[in-house]
Amino acid sequence: MTGTQQRTSVLIVGGGPVGLTTSILLADLGVENVVVERRDGSSKLPKAHYLNSRTMEIFGAFGFADEVYAAGSSAEHISQTTWYTSLGGDDPTDRRIFMQLDAFGGGELAALYEGTSAYRSGNLPQKHLEPRLRAVAEQRTPGGVRFSQECLELTQDEDGVHAVIEGASGPERIDAQYAVVADGGRSIGASLGVSLQGLPPFMRATAIHFKADLSVWIQEDTSMLRLIQRVAEDGTMLETGLVGMGPEHWDRRSETWVINVVAPIAPGAPEIDWDNATALAHLRDILKLPELDAEIISIGGWAVESVLADRYRVGRVFLAGDAAHRHPPTTGLGLNSGVGDAHNLAWKLAAAVRGTAGDGLLDSYEAERRPVAARNIEWAMLTAFNHVATQSGWGVLPGVPPEHNLMMYAATLADTPDGATRLARLCEFLRTQRMEYQARHIELGYDYYAGGAVVQDGSPAPERDPFGLEYEQTTRPGHRLPHAWVTRAGDRVDTHSLLRPGAFLLLCAEPASSWIDAARELAEELDIEIAVEALERSEQAWGRLPGHDGVEAVLVRPDGHVAYRASSGGVEAADVLREALVVALGRAGNPAPSAA
Numbered sequence: 001m002t003g004t005q006q007r008t009s010v011l012i013v014g015g016g017p018v019g020l021t022t023s024i025l026l027a028d029l030g031v032e033n034v035v036v037e038r039r040d041g042s043s044k045l046p047k048a049h050y051l052n053s054r055t056m057e058i059f060g061a062f063g064f065a066d067e068v069y070a071a072g073s074s075a076e077h078i079s080q081t082t083w084y085t086s087l088g089g090d091d092p093t094d095r096r097i098f099m100q101l102d103a104f105g106g107g108e109l110a111a112l113y114e115g116t117s118a119y120r121s122g123n124l125p126q127k128h129l130e131p132r133l134r135a136v137a138e139q140r141t142p143g144g145v146r147f148s149q150e151c152l153e154l155t156q157d158e159d160g161v162h163a164v165i166e167g168a169s170g171p172e173r174i175d176a177q178y179a180v181v182a183d184g185g186r187s188i189g190a191s192l193g194v195s196l197q198g199l200p201p202f203m204r205a206t207a208i209h210f211k212a213d214l215s216v217w218i219q220e221d222t223s224m225l226r227l228i229q230r231v232a233e234d235g236t237m238l239e240t241g242l243v244g245m246g247p248e249h250w251d252r253r254s255e256t257w258v259i260n261v262v263a264p265i266a267p268g269a270p271e272i273d274w275d276n277a278t279a280l281a282h283l284r285d286i287l288k289l290p291e292l293d294a295e296i297i298s299i300g301g302w303a304v305e306s307v308l309a310d311r312y313r314v315g316r317v318f319l320a321g322d323a324a325h326r327h328p329p330t331t332g333l334g335l336n337s338g339v340g341d342a343h344n345l346a347w348k349l350a351a352a353v354r355g356t357a358g359d360g361l362l363d364s365y366e367a368e369r370r371p372v373a374a375r376n377i378e379w380a381m382l383t384a385f386n387h388v389a390t391q392s393g394w395g396v397l398p399g400v401p402p403e404h405n406l407m408m409y410a411a412t413l414a415d416t417p418d419g420a421t422r423l424a425r426l427c428e429f430l431r432t433q434r435m436e437y438q439a440r441h442i443e444l445g446y447d448y449y450a451g452g453a454v455v456q457d458g459s460p461a462p463e464r465d466p467f468g469l470e471y472e473q474t475t476r477p478g479h480r481l482p483h484a485w486v487t488r489a490g491d492r493v494d495t496h497s498l499l500r501p502g503a504f505l506l507l508c509a510e511p512a513s514s515w516i517d518a519a520r521e522l523a524e525e526l527d528i529e530i531a532v533e534a535l536e537r538s539e540q541a542w543g544r545l546p547g548h549d550g551v552e553a554v555l556v557r558p559d560g561h562v563a564y565r566a567s568s569g570g571v572e573a574a575d576v577l578r579e580a581l582v583v584a585l586g587r588a589g590n591p592a593p594s595a596a
């Protein structure tokens, strides 16, 4: 092969949100990396927009959260989900808001969500997020973020990974110690022998992105998602999501919008392959605004599937984001899970490049993240299909004469005592959709207890809320460090703000001299960084840490998950801490490899 050759520590294939986040996190850990992205720019479609508070915490760790909040929605504008029958129309059932639900940490959920994270949920479409992430990545790694370059081939041997890249200046070879495949699952995975398990595409979704002034017809300013649901004249139930996509306003004045149209992929099912005129006719129809003045910006189709890679690691290559898991967008877990993958993987790769990790640490990436993805896929499917289940609350049935369904629909919205009873019953059905909009435990409460890079202590896991909201913070190994506002040197600080890139954090109760000495000794011995934070035993400091009873010290990994908790220190502090760090660095049973 002709062309140039470059060597780096980590090659990242794909400059979508997951690849770019991985690059930024690696750069902050001092790891040289190159991103190759075959597109010439960022996503043209708005795509993902909901950023949960765990993602915002991770963005906060690299100083990016405030930029996302400033560019996107305020908390108020994403605090509810609202169900409308239509935006326009003159029938008695038209223009009705028949249900509202607090969502994404808003309304009455605020105190609950604020109790478990210093970061609120965000809302910024991928179309606007990606260029910002790209700018941060380019600033961290000048010349290392290479758009309009496609990875054609990825091979590996004992020395590392070898990629053939095609760009404007011809073919090029990049050699690296490790590769992260964040290609959305469209190109490299199969060539590595990875197979995707689960349901292949079963629905076709079409997102119509359009420009229109809907402010006259929208009746509130609190919703990120507005659901249009009604029985059509032919007796079928219509449902579509309407999302304001900004970019200047995020309330009813949003300049652009997306509606999603979903159809099954089945023999005989109609193909949705629309031109602008058909898309415009459709959105006028679904919104019941026949005269709507709208400009179609883009029409993007994608296949909805439910798949999980059978392996996340193939030797020196790691799959992350949509390359490893894809599922319906309900609950907004796609991009968010991918950012979680990047965060779990980056510090492990950095430790491997530095030579301080055992190979087991790299194995723990799959052991920890694959079960999280499996759970997220199940949740996304559950919350997608629950939309169909909740429609039963109208008493509307598929396959019955249209008159029956239209009669049930009108009766539910009638301004009579009977209508009120029916509506109350419908709302009870719709409230179960809180699984999608109030999924705090799904977003924050996953754990890595069984993943191999934490010291299991035999304690039981907290109970799981079947509806995904209740989230009991705990210092149980593998769980996310509980968020709490603690007083430290007179200041009120978030426990997560005590984490430093690449460093373990030993959070302990005063007096802590034995822990401080042990951490100093082990940092030198294992060639790692350990930040020690000793908190006063007062109600404002150590006492604030959820689940602190009987616990004297908590060892937290660089990704903010607890590796180990100790009930006593004293003379044994160095021994117990050494054992815990050996496990947390994947060095149990396999010593640290020499840095390549």
Ligand SMILES: Cc1cc2nc3c(=O)[nH]c(=O)nc-3n(C[C@H](O)[C@H](O)[C@H](O)COP(=O)(O)OP(=O)(O)OC[C@H]3O[C@@H](n4cnc5c(N)ncnc54)[C@H](O)[C@@H]3O)c2cc1C
Binding pocket: 013, 014, 015, 016, 017, 018, 019, 036, 037, 038, 039, 047, 048, 049, 050, 051, 126, 149, 150, 151, 152, 182, 183, 184, 185, 186, 187, 188, 207, 302, 320, 321, 322, 323, 329, 331, 332, 333, 334, 335, 336, 337, 338
């Ligand atoms: C309509 C819609 C709405 C969604 N809403 C949400 C939401 O609200 N919240 C949420 O969390 N998720 C949502 N998702 C999912 C979300 O968009 C994806 O999960 C997310 O884009 C995954 O990011 P990624 O970086 O893993 O992959 P991608 O965004 O697919 O990026 C992969 C990149 O790799 C590049 N690439 C591929 N092959 C190569 C190659 N060989 N060489 C170089 N480059 C290559 C591609 O060009 C692409 O840019 C939504 C998805 C859709 C379609």
